Amino acid sequence: MVGETVPYDLLDHVVVAWNGSLEATRLIGQSITLLHEAARVTVVHARTERFEQARAADLCAYLRWHGIVAEAATLEVGDGTSVGAAILAEAGQRNASMLALGAYTHSRVREFLLGGVTRHVIEHAHIPVLMAH
Template sequence: MFLRCLLVPTAPGLDATRRLDAALRLGRRLHAHIGVGFIAPGPEQVLAALAGTAPIASATIAAIREGTRAAAAEGRAALQAWCAREAVPFMPEVERLDATFATWTEWSGEVERVLTLAGRVNDLVIVDRPDPDEPFSGRALDTALFSVGRPALMVGETVPHDLLEHVVIAWNGSLEGTRLVGQSIALLRAASRVTVVQARTGRAEEAKAADLCAYLRWHGIVAQASILTVGEGASVGAAILAAAERQDATLLALGAYTHSRVREFLLGGVTRQVIESARMPVLMAH
């Protein structure tokens, strides 16, 4: 499977630069194009949020539409400026399958509905790490993980120059991890180095890192196995992140929420710990 369609969702007032940088660095390695999707609530969503707070007049609806148009124009201009700086073709007349270029699309509606439909006709959704001050970031990540059915790339504080220089896969044999590997074969094949990390937690582990390495070899991917010992009561997520950083990983890949989300919220879990603490980009699938 080729990864040719990278989706970068954005919204009014957001700076998409880090996500665009990550998309470009992947796109040039994978010969993929970058689709930027601007998602803004329509007048009906805004009015629903305002219901009961003030009288609704036609002027209010017009103001909402004008504000959305202005925000979209600002976002499009920012993308064009980024494309000019990075020498990325913007909305080319001829769209080659093996070329990296950027497109701009505007959608109106709730983030969850719009991103679900758009993400399902792309290969990878690129989102920011959730920021409490930017509700869109958390909604976008949740939608990408739980509704789209494609891998999601969460961009942290830093964007390595080459995201595929060293990919570390956190492997536990879960269904979610299996889906991620299966959907990311093309990306893993393009990586310069791949390491499979398996955390031993004192419980019997049937899945072995060496078995995944053997499977990947059939796809032309030479991966090294690494066993990580985690002490009783220690944080598996923190241990995986520390191991990835020690090995100079440029991208961490793991299956997301192998336990229920409620359980992870109440008791803690690997996915939650990684989302909250990762500085490097993280590739996930649920």
């Protein structure tokens, strides 16, 4: 998905939103070659109820095994702030050239009715987004 503007170098700084879901795992598997070409990779992980099950440091170790040096960052999501908004804000603060995330972790009906990270990112991202389901 391409946002309003396309950066000069899409692979300058890729921010990966990680939650340990099957969709996020598929994203990593399908984009490992692309991540290998990135100048910089940051894995962000929002502190939610599943936080301890899927740590960003574990993904960074996996990426390092594939020759990709990635920085891990934990997002503190405040009350009233959506995880999608926190991820986009972090990507903006880090001057990300692209955001990568697993999409539609919840059913599409639930996402449509209640919203969710994928929906928020689709509606508000200003940078290119790579998604996998």
